[in-house]
Amino acid sequence: MVMIVLSGRAASPKSSTPQNVDVSQRHLNESEEAIAVNPTNRNNIVIVTNIGHREAGLTAGMFEGVSFDGGATWTTRIIGNNDNLGDACCDPSLSFDEYGNLFMTYLYQVENVVPIALSTDGGLTFSVIANIAAPPKTTGKKAPGDNRGLFRYVDQPTITAAKGEVWVVFNAAGPMFATGAPVSGLGQVGAFFAGEVVPGSNNCTYGDVAIGPAGQVMQACNLTTTGQGGGKIFVNVDPDGLGPMGFGDRVFVAETHVGGFDFIPPQPDRSVDAEVGLAWDRTGGAHNGRVYAVYTKEQKNESDDMDIYVRYSDDDGATWSEGVRVNDDNTKNSQFLPKISLDQTTGNIAVVWYDSRNDLGTGGAGDTDGIPNDDAQVWGAFSTNGGTSFTPNIQ
Incomplete structure (x- = not known):
């Protein structure tokens, strides 16, 4: 089955649990x-x-x-x-x-x-x-x-x-x-x-691409030294899009400690990566031109304590803000594989990810087998202030 979450638009985020819909109605994955x-x-x-x-x-x-x-x-x-x-x-x-x-x-x-x-x-x-x-x-x-x-x-x-x-x-x-x-x-x-x-992108993988308000283009990717750690996020910008200039040199965004094939208890077979994602504000509003990068950060290499962070840039990726932690749990369980989207009518952003916070190995909702941190749910949050803070998380 493939599930989609139905909720209000990012202009009016809701704190209640949204409806889950099985789109495919298939018994396979x-x-x-x-x-x-x-x-x-x-x-x-x-x-x-x-x-x-x-x-x-x-x-x-x-x-x-x-x-x-x-x-x-x-x-x-x-x-x-x-x-x-x-x-x-x-x-x-x-x-x-x-x-x-x-x-x-x-x-x-x-x-x-x-x-x-x-x-x-x-x-x-x-x-x-x-x-x-x-x-x-x-x-x-x-x-x-x-x-x-x-x-x-x-x-x-x-x-x-x-x-x-x-x-x-x-x-x-x-x-x-x-x-x-x-x-x-x-x-x-x-x-x-x-x-x-793209210059300086050898061994940089799991990328994303976004278009800015002036037609400029940014690509982001995760450079890893091993499968299990050492990950770093870089971006490159083509300042004139389809014009003659091409992509410039890479710019460092964040250290992730997440490898290209980082195996964690909730993903023991397929593994995870930092899964960097981009969203560029083209609204003409208060944060027009701000570009956001979402990614996964492992607090200590091989700790499986992964969290979701967002940074932003107001100068076409030349410099980046400090990371803002999106997930609001107090566990050391894994959050991973995030996605980001920006409402181009309001500038509000939404982030979703897989989350193991409820799997403490003690049974109940979020735990299927009595083993901690090997089950995951889909969680999300909104930001209405340009990525400086996020709403309480919803599942």
Whole structure:
């Protein structure tokens, strides 16, 4: 099953427990969910997730749910099961733009290219509009970087669209790789440029990308020295977006102590990473231009005492605030895999994450087996003051 939480908008956060809805109604598992809300019709919500192919009797595919009534009812299907989207493996990412275009990226089963798909009907249908492949040795646009060894594999693509641009970043067998395209209206998407290696991003993974109010672009990633610790968050900024300048040097944001494959009791098989995420305020309001970074911090390496933090920058990522702890529990249990979203009408932000605070190993709600810190629930919080503080957490 895949669950979605229905609650009020970030403009009026609620302290009561929101309603959980099983979107997929499948008895099998989904994972790595991507969710997008259409800014031209906020009742239009789309979810795409991984599915277990072998368990489902499939060789490829992802689950998709589409709602046009704010999540009350859903149209569901399997996509990318050797249909017009190809042989989809996993790692979906979604983004609506201001025109109502819905962009999706994901991974193929075998091919070492990254597909970009477009929907102009709210997610009911998609078509592949580009396959991002290794650039030629001389691109003629942007900084080509060192292309040797690129695209031996590709991993965790992330897509975002706003301000007449769509961008995707992913790990291209070592460094982060970025490309973008102009957008002028519904279904009006130009060609993606040949792409560029992000400077100083070798072995930096699990990235995100955001677009600022002037069309500038930031990518963030987690640089790890081992699977179990040593993680650091870095960002790079392209100050003119689709213009000729390209991404600048990396800027340090935070130490995380979270490795690239950090195994913790609630995630003993699949592990976790710091899962950095970005949100850029384009509201024109009090915090216009402020960019937020959410991430996981392990208080002491290998302690499993992980917490969720948010930092912000008011100078396009050149400097960052101190981290603000989002989870408000008093335990040393694990909080992990956060996501952040910003309401572009109010500037309010919401953060959600997995949380083991209620698993003390003593039974009751939050504990299924009498073992502490190996069960997790979904929790969240809001900020209405530019990320300087967060509301009491809700589950």
